[in-house]
Amino acid sequence: MEKLIITAALTGAEVTRDLQPNLPITPDEIAQEAYDAYKAGASIVHIHARDEEGNPTQSFEVYREIKEKIEAKCNIIFQPSTGGAVWHSPEDRLQPVELKPEMATLSCGTCNFGPDVFMNSEGYMEKFASRMKELGVKPEMEIFERGMIENAKKLVKKGLAVAPLHFDFVLGVPGACPATPEDLLHMVKAIPEGSTWTVAGLGRHELSLATMAILLGGHVRVGFEDNIYYNKGQLANSNAQLVERIVRIANELGREVATPDEARKILGIGR
Template sequence: MSYENYLAGEPVIITAALTGGVQGKEATPHLPETPKEIGKAAAEAEAAGASVVHVHARKDNGERTFATERFQEIDDEIRRQADDVIIQHSTGGTGASDEDRHLPLRTDPAPEMASLDMGPMNRYDHLTSENTRGLVDSLHEEMVERGIKPELEIFNDGHMNETYGLLERRELAEPVYGTLIFGPGTLTPPKPRNFINAIDNLPEGAQFNTLGFGRHQLPFVTMGILFGGHVRVGLEDNIYYERGELATSNAQLVERVARIADELGREVATPSQARDILNL
């Protein structure tokens, strides 16, 4: 993927990250947490232009859970309320056992996609997410067994190296799909030059997705569109629409990036087109 892909007008896949596993309704009352709320948010995001929804699960009290049963409830609601949107489960997180990290892969039917964190990172002042090579390999193995497309989450340059290591250890179905993540802490520093370097370092033939946390969401997804990639927005990554103004929904953030893509000459991919692009 490159500027040439932008010039060719290839469709852009918009992923809506609906909930996340960190902040809750204390941060914004608009964050969907229950299965019904997440199903409604998925339907609204799809109507606004999202072809993929990135899903985390919450307990009734708002705490994060990896339980297969809760993901099943959410998927059932998404399929009931949305049309044809692609479901992508998160397997990432802090404070969970390796076995727990596999649980989101075991719904029936399996999700079409799932995230795969490519290496360790500091999450908060006192917590890390290890993501050992052994865990990465075992998650990838189960994804392959269940026909799930991995979305490789590349949080920094070291994770890019780990991506090449995974390609050496295991066979990945083409195209490789990696999300380039920019923001504070362990994430890639949010500077335009780092974005260009990350694209240049991707494996040959890879498709890329762009994610900017917080105030970096809008500029980085715009760059993603301009450089022929795909984009992710949503309340997991950014709860604000403008400085000091909370976004009212995931759909509001999707609508804006869909409008930007249209103004820049990129068609917004339908779920069917996204399946073709990613070879689902």
């Protein structure tokens, strides 16, 4: 089995310091948290930037500062969000792609997102995909619902994305696909042969779906964006603490953990 790629989703757009006092917000805090996650075993960091008030921002400048600060510390793969927050415009969301990161997320359809709607029309998905292709940015296809896999395949068919694709199943968003083992299996069976995949189970589902992914040959995303707890009622101390647990489980189950360079090879980055 391929080595395990662990992504640390450090901040997200929805979590606040009131909910998780250890949430990294400033570029310095995010870079330090990325470095700690890297030392713990993460090979990708999924980044959401925040402005000086702590609100989500898709500012090119803030992402640039974060990217430079992380790169000064380690060679972890920098993966900015193009999902942003539900209220960001598509134009704003696309800004960090102009930094030409090795990877960026690409949400593959519209769904309910708690009380809100996370809008991803076909036209904008195509725009995001083609800009990423032009700049040589590997998209991570964010899948919140089963039909979104078909949207991702359509991007390949239209020549806007290149197979093999890398998918991230984000399961357990209120209003979208639940995070049961059966739901994950359904998703895994639906992606084209040769694809790679990771799973981000929300809240208490993070650990069970991560363990399934380790066993099934998939990859794992953990972090405060998806889950702020270590155990029921016990907040996590850091993103690194959540990464460390995945490394321990992988070791127990006999799955080796990938370094950033090994992750690059598995994902075909920089070929």
